Amino acid sequence: MTKRIYIIIFLTILYGCGKVPTPEPNQPFDHFVGDFETGNLNGFHFLVPDTSINTKVVANPVRKGNFALKNTLRPDDYIFNGYRAELAIYNCAKYKTDVFYGFSFMIDTSYSNQEFNLICQWQDLPYYEQGENWEPDPNLRGSSPPLALVYVNGNIELKMNENPRSNNETFLVGNAQPISKGQWHDVIAHVYWNDDNTAFMEVWLNGNFITPFNGTDNKYYKRNLFNRAGNYFKFGQYRGKDKTSNTNIIYFDEVKIGSTFNEVAP
Amino acid sequence: MKKNFTTILLVLILQPLFGQENDNLSRHQLSVDFGSFRNRYLYPITDIQYHSPILKKGNLKFSGRLRSYGTLFFYSKSSYDFTPLAEYYFGKTIKPFYFSAGVGLDTRIRLVNDIRSEATTSAEPVISLTVHGNHEKLSFDAPLWTRFYSNGLSFSLLPEASYQIGKRFSLFLRYELSYLSVYKVSTHEWRQDCFIGAHILF
Numbered sequence: 398m399t400k401r402i403y404i405i406i407f408l409t410i411l412y413g414c415g416k417v418p419t420p421e422p423n424q425p426f427d428h429f430v431g432d433f434e435t436g437n438l439n440g441f442h443f444l445v446p447d448t449s450i451n452t453k454v455v456a457n458p459v460r461k462g463n464f465a466l467k468n469t470l471r472p473d474d475y476i477f478n479g480y481r482a483e484l485a486i487y488n489c490a491k492y493k494t495d496v497f498y499g500f501s502f503m504i505d506t507s508y509s510n511q512e513f514n515l516i517c518q519w520q521d522l523p524y525y526e527q528g529e530n531w532e533p534d535p536n537l538r539g540s541s542p543p544l545a546l547v548y549v550n551g552n553i554e555l556k557m558n559e560n561p562r563s564n565n566e567t568f569l570v571g572n573a574q575p576i577s578k579g580q581w582h583d584v585i586a587h588v589y590w591n592d593d594n595t596a597f598m599e600v601w602l603n604g605n606f607i608t609p610f611n612g613t614d615n616k617y618y619k620r621n622l623f624n625r626a627g628n629y630f631k632f633g634q635y636r637g638k639d640k641t642s643n644t645n646i647i648y649f650d651e652v653k654i655g656s657t658f659n660e661v662a663p
Numbered sequence: 664m665k666k667n668f669t670t671i672l673l674v675l676i677l678q679p680l681f682g683q684e685n686d687n688l689s690r691h692q693l694s695v696d697f698g699s700f701r702n703r704y705l706y707p708i709t710d711i712q713y714h715s716p717i718l719k720k721g722n723l724k725f726s727g728r729l730r731s732y733g734t735l736f737f738y739s740k741s742s743y744d745f746t747p748l749a750e751y752y753f754g755k756t757i758k759p760f761y762f763s764a765g766v767g768l769d770t771r772i773r774l775v776n777d778i779r780s781e782a783t784t785s786a787e788p789v790i791s792l793t794v795h796g797n798h799e800k801l802s803f804d805a806p807l808w809t810r811f812y813s814n815g816l817s818f819s820l821l822p823e824a825s826y827q828i829g830k831r832f833s834l835f836l837r838y839e840l841s842y843l844s845v846y847k848v849s850t851h852e853w854r855q856d857c858f859i860g861a862h863i864l865f
Contacts, residue, residue, distance in 0.1 A: 415771065415785025417815040419843045419852040487779050525773070525780035527854070528732030529706055530741035537705035561704040623703060625852065629779060 422493030431652035451482035460501040460650035483633035490628035499661030505646035518545035696860020
């Protein structure tokens with residue numbers, strides 16, 4: 398009888414304990430539709446100095462429907478340690494999940510900068526479960542995001558970073574793709590998130606693969622999580638510590654996150 | 664039987680090689696350390712630890728470790744771990760090799776205010792088994808901590824080597840290797856951290 402009481406007490410204590418500080422794989426992620434048709438920006442998280450200027454919903458131009466987003470980055474738009482005007486979506490790039498992302502963008506004809514500009518990125522997160530947070534003191538990381546699409550010198554480049562301790566070791570995946578200003582371009586990315594090399598991505602630009610053919614398919618295998626806290630998705634404009642010399646405008650529409658190609662296609 | 668005999672023989676051969684300089688059983692000990700190299704990147708962690716002297720009755724020793732994350736300067740706005748332990752020592756004096764076993768609580772205090780965070784404050788029971796070793800001014804401890812969670816368990820091996828400088832002061836290096844296992848989905852993760860620090864006896 399005493400033994401049973403001890404067992405019950407032990408099980409009760411265990412039940413009251415927390416979970417192992419490592420995320421379970423394949424957790425549900427948030428499906429998302431950001432087509433701006435409501436005329437507002439509900440559902441997004443803002444990394445912009447002034448929403449009334451940096452992120453305006455406009456009726457022209459649009460990729461589909463009646464509204465799109467006009468994203469403006471001015472030379473002095475500095476916030477959260479960088480020159481940026483970005484919108485973020487959380488809970489969409491978790492450890493060992495298979496996710497499709499889609500969005501359309503148009504580089505404004507007045508866009509004049511030739512330097513790099515991240516139009517979307519999947520940024521890593523601190524490993525909260527294991528005690529981490531943003532901006533440790535001293536900050537020993539400061540890395541480029543594991544995965545990003547960069548507009549530079551009239552091209553789109555798919556860039557990866559494997560080293561969480563470096564911000565100058567990014568590498569190009571596939572070839573740079575020329576981008577015409579004043580035209581809509583559709584991007585779809587299929588990503589399996591993992592912290593080992595079973596992780597992969599396949600990315601389409603205007604329906605064509607930009608990830609290279611590997612002999613079987615166009616999946617590019619490379620680990621894309623620095624830790625198991627996962628990543629989160631941001632789009633807009635990000636220039637790091639490099640100030641832009643001009644005001645640059647990029648339009649976005651049909652921002653979607655889902656489980657299949659068709660769910661996120663514009 | 665053969666295995667036990669080999670172990671006894673090994674201890675008898677090694678015994679004369681070792682001295683008994685370390686006095687950490689009979690005195691209070693305060694330790695500070697910092698690290699760490701996580702699996703793939705550096706992330707600052709600081710520890711302050713206290714070990715009581717061994718009690719005359721019961722061979723018990725008490726200790727507490729307060730760990731702060733995200734800083735080398737101890738004060739953190741984000742996360743702390745507090746781990747008190749009560750350990751039974753199999754013997755009251757320093758020997759070349761000796762053992763201890765204990766129980767305690769690992770309390771994770773998470774203060775992060777970010778909706779992306781799923782970290783929660785909680786406390787889990789810990790069982791500790793430690794082998795200690797001494798050789799003149801060198802000491803070696805290798806605790807094995809088993810933590811019990813509602814959905815799994817973890818094992819942490821925390822080997823530490825310290826070198827005594829003077830009567831009250833020693834420097835140490837500690838490596839922590841943890842294996843975290845979740846039952847339900849059969850997943851696990853290895854984690855490693857490294858620390859450098861000092862013990863002060865008083």
